[in-house]
Amino acid sequence: MTTTQFHNALIELEPNLERFAYSLTSNPDDALDLLQETYLKALTYRDKFEDDTNIKAWTFTIMKNTFINNYRKAIKQNTTFDSSDNQYLMNSRPENNGPESMYSHSEISKKVDELDDDFRIPFQMHTSGYKYKEIADKLNLKIGTVKSRIFFSRQKLMQALEDYQD
Numbered sequence: 001m002t003t004t005q006f007h008n009a010l011i012e013l014e015p016n017l018e019r020f021a022y023s024l025t026s027n028p029d030d031a032l033d034l035l036q037e038t039y040l041k042a043l044t045y046r047d048k049f050e051d052d053t054n055i056k057a058w059t060f061t062i063m064k065n066t067f068i069n070n071y072r073k074a075i076k077q078n079t080t081f082d083s084s085d086n087q088y089l090m091n092s093r094p095e096n097n098g099p100e101s102m103y104s105h106s107e108i109s110k111k112v113d114e115l116d117d118d119f120r121i122p123f124q125m126h127t128s129g130y131k132y133k134e135i136a137d138k139l140n141l142k143i144g145t146v147k148s149r150i151f152f153s154r155q156k157l158m159q160a161l162e163d164y165q166d
Contacts, residue, residue, distance in 0.1 A: 121139065
């Protein structure tokens with residue numbers, strides 16, 4: 001495909017890309033920004049496009065991935081800025097929103113230790129950062145069994161810790 005054919009194909013896709021951008025953003029201005037970014041990336045990475053492939057699918061994929069990346073970036077940057085002295089307090093998360101806020105670490109650890117080994121070991125491995133597959137492999141269990149044991153461990157802990165609520 002020549003450069004001219006490529007540019008013409010992109011121009012022909014504009015109405016479809018506009019509709020898709022609007023379906024992703026639900027905002028006309030954001031949709032136009034997304035369309036512009038998509039065109040820029042398509043033109044920049046023209047050499048990555050393989051002839052005899054679907055240019056529509058290729059550009060739609062660029063648009064979808066651009067939207068997802070922008071969304072993730074916006075979530076990470078969702079911080080309130082203030083020039084006052086208490087900026088730290090504005091940008092920090094409230095400590096009392098966590099699940100262990102009503103309980104001391106020792107109370108939770110005690111209840112975890114009271115669980116049967118079949119439930120306690122997978123639960124502790126999961127809270128230590130192991131993935132379900134890693135736990136299943138290390139304990140020679142099926143992944144579904146690991147997931148259900150961790151789920152039931154959480155349920156048992158919530159029931160056991162109800163006694164400590166005011």
